[in-house]
Amino acid sequence: MERIVYISTCRTDPDRDMVQDILRTSRRNNRQDDLTGLLVVGGRRFLQVLEGPTAGIDAAYERIKADPRHFALVELSRRPVAARAFAGWNMGCEQIDGEDMTGLVDRLTEKLGDATLQAQFRSFVALHRTAA
Ligand SMILES: Cc1cc2nc3c(=O)[nH]c(=O)nc-3n(C[C@H](O)[C@H](O)[C@H](O)COP(=O)(O)O)c2cc1C
Incomplete structure (x- = not known):
């Protein structure tokens, strides 16, 4: 099992409908491919964690890269993992706009038990905060 983390930039401000549409498709496909994340x-930034069997990750990441709704994908990490950090979530979602950042990071990182991933989430939030 592997875990991949990437960031990307949305071409437009992602509204509720777009995010719901992404989640609907993702959850359907990810359930089929045994992916969680x-x-x-x-x-305008996305950060996504995907975990599961290598073949499923490869297929999903190819689809995701080809999606014209976002661009400038940067793979932050990809490595084998012994256990899932997001078991049971075919694709969870968090919107960080207008939310208390510290509270969000704490809630997210609680689930992770992975120092590298935790650092990536923290820097993503810090970056977003300074860019806003
Ligand atoms: C930010 C972002 C995250 C996405 N995450 C996933 C995902 O986790 N799994 C997935 O199958 N598709 C994901 N997608 C959607 C894919 O890019 C693609 O549109 C979809 O998989 C096509 O599926 P379909 O051919 O079954 O309609 C994501 C798209 C974006 C923009």
Whole structure:
């Protein structure tokens, strides 16, 4: 099992309908491919964690890269993991706009037990805060 983390930039301000549409498709596909993860939406930035069997990750990431709704995908990490951090979430979602950032990071990182991933979430939130 592997976990991949990437960030990307949305072409437009992602409104509720777009995020719901992404989640609907993601949850359907990810359930089929045994993938779990989390999508964080901060302004125009996406940060996504996907975990599961290598073949499923490869297929999903190819689809995601080809999606014209976002661009400038940067793979932050990809590595084998022993256990899922987001078991049971075919795709969780957090919107960080207008929310208390500290509270959000604490809630997210509580689930992780992975120092590298935790650092990535923290820097994503910090970046978004300074960019806003
Ligand atoms: C930020 C973002 C995250 C996405 N995450 C996933 C995902 O986790 N799984 C997935 O199958 N598709 C995801 N998608 C959607 C894919 O890019 C693609 O539109 C979809 O998988 C096509 O599926 P379909 O051919 O079954 O309609 C994401 C798209 C965006 C913009």
